Amino acid sequence: MSPKKPLKPGTNTPSPDAPFHLSDVGPPALHRLPLDTHAADQASVDQPGTPAQSTPSRPVPLEIVDLPLETHITPVIVHAPIEHFFLPPNQLSRLPAPNALSGIRELGTQRHFVDLQEGGTVLLGIDSENHYRARLNSDYNPSGPRIERVEGTLTWRVKPSDESAGDNDSRLTFKRLRTPDDDPGEVVASKRPSTSTGDDGSDPWKRWAAPPEHASFGSLEVDGTRFLLVPRGTDPDHPIVYIKNPEHWVYDFDYLERILDTDLMQQPRGAIRVPPANQWEVDPNLLFQHPLKQYVAAYFPRLSETSVAKVARHQFSLANDGDMATGVGLTRLRQTFNDWKSGNSAPRPRLADPLLMLPVLPTSGSGSGFSRTLDLPNASPQGPLERLDFDLTRQEWDHFTKTQSGTELKRMMTGILTRQGYDVFPPTMANAFPALVFRRKNHPFVFFISLYRVKGRKIHQPLNSDPNATDARLNTQIGYAALQEILQAHAEKKLVWLKGGSQVLTSQTDTVFIVRDDESRLGTLANL
Structure with missing residues (x-):
């Protein structure tokens, strides 16, 4: 298995022939909602008296059975596959040699890397139970699968699942529930968690319809559905606008970074007007493929973690001309990351170079x-x-x-x-x-x-x-x-x-x- 190349952020879409002006009207003065917009739904399956964030003493299996035979079931895992944690190939030559005893590549005192037996190199972390796990540079706690050193070698591997039976990972099977009003064969579906995709399996933004009472605050219509917009920023004629989840009012650096770290599909999505009819269409490409700090760490790999965090935060403020995300600022960030990847000349050098x-x-x-x-x-x-x-x-x-x-x-x-x-x-x-x-x-x-x-x-x-x-x-x-x-x-x-x-x-x-x-x-x- 060869290391997986990093996904390229969505490329910019050409400007429309007839830009459509949308007034940059801000949302009403409301507190920002938490990222986990389904806390109320999850509370219904928590044991009485148990805090929503507490960890159960042992796995709690939830069983949902009696589904129609033709129902397609996709297994849900509690962490991303190991390939999600591979370092980009261009970073591998910059790592020190493996330790002769442990196989760990030690970069300073904070970052350690290991080579996997099946190919690929990952950042090493230790979870709350002192188990080694793969992690992302942006992780506060390692989010990857458990890994272990292969005895007698300098390489590591994903720990076999049968040896990880003690993990506090709940199992979930599916059960078909009916109500008296159901037609035969219909299934009552609860709200999906924020990590799920849309009803067609790929477009969760299609469920971001603006509530009627808020539809007048900076919105646009796509295929008969009205969506709320991220404020456009300093350029009211910017050809790209960004629709957002109506439960996300504003995006400062920390909130956007949290979204990118927990569920990429919930980030704002770009929309442009497509000729010849000049109708609005949503860009199928994600704006960002990683948290913002991970972009900085990838292209400036020797920066300390503190410097990476400060550069990413400062870059966000420069791009958006302030502490809150705007449509113009999100486009500037995406263009900067594309310039880093392609080696193109950056139109805004101060936005692209930490020294500046x-x-x-x-x-x-x-x-x-x-x-x-x-x-x-x-x-x-x-x-x-x-x-x-x-x-x-x-x-x-x-x-x-x-x-x-x-x-x-x-x-x-x-x-x-x-x-x-x-x-x-x-x-x-x-x-x-x-x-x-x-x-x-x-x-x-x-x-x-x-x-x-x-x-x-x-x-x-x-x-x-x-x-x-x-x-x-x-x-x-x-x-x-x-x-x-x-x-x-x-x-x-x-x-x-x-x-x-x-x-x-x-x-x-x-x-x-x-x-x-x-x-x-x-x-x-x-x-x-």
Whole structure:
């Protein structure tokens, strides 16, 4: 079995010939409903006095029998198949070698991967009962099947079901129920859970008809059914609109991410006008195939989990010009993910590159006039995006800490940047003032990063006291070709200044970081 390639998000549909204007009228001021819109239905099968979220002490089988012989039954499993958890092939070469004893590929201290005996590589997680399971990068708790190491090898496998009989997985069979008003052969069907598809097996959005009392709030009609819309955003003439489940009022980042993580079929669906009749039709392709954080983690694989979460959240706000999803913002996100996958030039570079999302950090004078100090922000999960942190394998950390020279610092950062998809100019052998120049294909900006070994939270930056020596020093630091590249980018105002390197704190895990500042005001290139 070969690893399953990631599904490509739906491609954009050409603009209609005659765009139809819909007023961007917001919904009434109501509280957002919970994602699980069928809690009331599920409560009917809970044991009396048992909280809806509690886990029963043992499996509770539900039996539904006496179905017509021609009824088609599809087995329902409690987790996605193992193929759903395979890493994209382009990430496999970036993983460290398996541990010689456990077969685990250790990427930093938070992420561990294993190769499966039948093919494919998955992210490893531990559930509440200390069992190994496959997991997605976006999982708070691992949602995949149990896995175990194959004895005597470095590969793993899905644990056989007969050995997992102790799982708290309830079984469900089906029973045909009748009411006095039923015709022969009819079955009374309860409401399906949110993970089910529509009556035709593929289109749950067909059941999203707007309640009559809300149909006037930004809606459109498709095949005789009126649907509520996600607000259109800053472009009222945008050709793509998005219908939504009427039980979902607004989508902030957390709510949309929860939907994408639990049931992709409940996300908003795109609609366009199709010529020649210019009638509205719903796009059969899903807008997103994964949670937003999973897109970021896939295309910037060395980012720490904290940085992945902050980049995804910040990207959502940039795309939507605020904290709530709009039709324009959802289209921008889909286009950005398509550009990442295809390698196309992004029309909005700041939306596509985490380095451009970083704010310019202020520096303070030391009082002597010959240096300035940059205070590094905290790497905590709370707060806005102000820095990027990267995971290293244990082998990489051990190798770096043996020398910690400027040359080794450049080598380490070159490896990290290359794995993020950047093209790095070959580093020079100069050990003093380590720096790198890099850029991305089809990207208008050039990056200059000065590298440091930081103990604590401050970077001290000496001012350039001899402008006449700047050219020669930069040539030694980064090489002639890189120097010409940054001179041209500086003239075109496309040069981005960064600081990065290793940071060692007594109370936290060592990390590799990147922040953004404005070195040009220090005179590094102002006098060239």
